[in-house]
Amino acid sequence: MRRLSGAVSLAALATTARSMGRSVRIVDGGADKKAALAAFAEGLALPDWFGKNLDALTDALRDLADETAREIELVWDGTALIARNDPKAYAALLTVLRDVEAERDDLHITVIER
16 A cells, blocks of 8 residues: 655546556545545445445455456545544554455555645
8 A cells, every 4th residue: 555645646646557557446535434434435336235334345345346357546535634533543444455455466555645
């Protein structure tokens, strides 16, 4: 998992990922755990039955697939607010992302701390 901060261009990140043959999924930060989980549900187009908890996010990330079997670049953007408002939840979400990325060769995660 790579972590970036400051003036990062989402367009440039997406262009680079696509040039590497990856599908790009962008998730907006969220102010707290509940908002971040809702952002993951929306940004990853998770099904309505998504449980909006860390275990459900873990399962969803394990099952996340591209319709054409490309590798996936998941970008979680704008995480400064949750890091400041709810550092425990932020750390837990980072752990989920790091753990699932370690399990999968086709999932690449970038966290933008701004």
